[in-house]
Amino acid sequence: MRVDTSGKISLDHIYTQPDPRAYFTTLRDLDYRIPQLARPHFAALLDEYRAARNVAVPTVLDIGCSYGINAALLKYGITMGELYERYSGADAHRRTRDALLARDRELSGRAARTAPARFIGLDASGNALSYALDAGFLDGAVHADLESDDPTGPQRDLLAETDLVVSTGCLGYVTERTIARVLAACGARRPWMAHFVLRMFPFAPIAETLAAAGYETVRSEGLFRQRRFATPQERENVLLRLADAGIDPGGLETDGWYYAELHVSRPRP
Numbered sequence: 001m002r003v004d005t006s007g008k009i010s011l012d013h014i015y016t017q018p019d020p021r022a023y024f025t026t027l028r029d030l031d032y033r034i035p036q037l038a039r040p041h042f043a044a045l046l047d048e049y050r051a052a053r054n055v056a057v058p059t060v061l062d063i064g065c066s067y068g069i070n071a072a073l074l075k076y077g078i079t080m081g082e083l084y085e086r087y088s089g090a091d092a093h094r095r096t097r098d099a100l101l102a103r104d105r106e107l108s109g110r111a112a113r114t115a116p117a118r119f120i121g122l123d124a125s126g127n128a129l130s131y132a133l134d135a136g137f138l139d140g141a142v143h144a145d146l147e148s149d150d151p152t153g154p155q156r157d158l159l160a161e162t163d164l165v166v167s168t169g170c171l172g173y174v175t176e177r178t179i180a181r182v183l184a185a186c187g188a189r190r191p192w193m194a195h196f197v198l199r200m201f202p203f204a205p206i207a208e209t210l211a212a213a214g215y216e217t218v219r220s221e222g223l224f225r226q227r228r229f230a231t232p233q234e235r236e237n238v239l240l241r242l243a244d245a246g247i248d249p250g251g252l253e254t255d256g257w258y259y260a261e262l263h264v265s266r267p268r269p
Contacts, residue, residue, distance in 0.1 A: 006172065006200065007237025009230045015125045019097045020067040023128075024087035032227040034168045034260060036080040038196055039073045041220070041262060042166055043115050045194050046074075049164055057116045058163035059139075061191070063178065064170025065121030068132030075137070076107060077114035101134050108136030120158060122146070122182075146178040151185055159185035165193040169226060169260065172201030176209040183213050190214070193265040196224060199253070200241045203263050210265045217265040226258040 002010045014023045042060075049058050062070050072078055086092060092100065120140040123129050129141040142155045151159060159182055167174070183190075193210070197203050207217045229235040235256060242249045252259050 003234065003237065007234065007241055009234050015066050015123075016127050018127050019100055019131055020083075020087045020128075021092055021100075023067060024084050027227065028084045028088050030227040030230055031225075033080060034196055034224060034226040035069045035073055037224045038070065038166075038168050038194075038262075042070065042074055042164075042194060045192065045264065046115055046117055046164060049192055053163070055163060057118060059118040059120060059161045061120045061122060061159065061162040061165045061182065063122045063165065063167040063174060063182075065119075065123050065132065065138065066125065066128045068119065068121055068128075068135065068137030070166060070168060071119035071121070071132070071137045072108075072135075074115040074117065075113050075119065076111040078107070078111075097131075101131070104135035104137070117164075118161075120162065122159075122178075146181045147175060150181060156185045160187060160189065162186055162189065162191045165191050166195070168196045169198065171195050171197045171203070171206065176205045179206050180209050180213075183210075190267040192267075193263075195263050195265075196226075196260040197263060198226060198258055198260050199223070199247055200238055200245070200258075202245065203261070207263070207265070214268050215265045216268050217263050220262040220264060223252065223259045223261060226260050229256050229258070 004010045011026065014026045017023065046058055046060070050056065065071070069083065072083065073080070118139040119137070120142065121129055121132055121138045122142045122144065124145045126143050129138070129143050132138040133141050140158050142151065142158055144151055144155055162182070165182060210217055229238065238253055238258070239249055242253060
């Protein structure tokens, strides 16, 4: 398997398909689970934001949203296990993309929202965003690479609606450049943020960018399994990277899993 510059195997192909079947089929084999673990933390933060800002239906920006997984979990109470069966079970591979979308629209159309919120997805994959919008998981989408370019005027207007920014694994590839451009688009609105970041990627540059913008960042207690290593070489690559950063992987990554930390950032009063 090809590896990227971080030492991880490259899974780029699963994020660019017309529907989520390759995504879930591949990640199911790796026990990918971080969206499920993130859901209660995002839901609690949404509740806190509603009470603090008196906003009944906050707008969430999901950076690196792919096919709208976090939105589906939070809005409709579906689980990762149910999504795996939905898109990687035998029945899924007999369906066309249109049939998959029709079934998803039934879910998004009839299900009561377990976490009242609007979701905007930010991703460089047009196919993933298109599917998530057509399925009803996302309420809006920004198809952009903010690492390289400023948002367009319409994209900036959509980003400016953001109340809470979340991510579940893209930071490290996405850097402080994207975060700074999101902040610039939001202006005085100053959204709250919650990012799950693999331990192999330093969060300090993003925390420094947020601090300069008037934010305080707190790392939550605990660590969160993201997925299993795909190959022994991937495991070795990650262990070397952690050693270079002075991070002890004993009893964690040494046991074959990626681990993430949760960083929550709020504007200082």
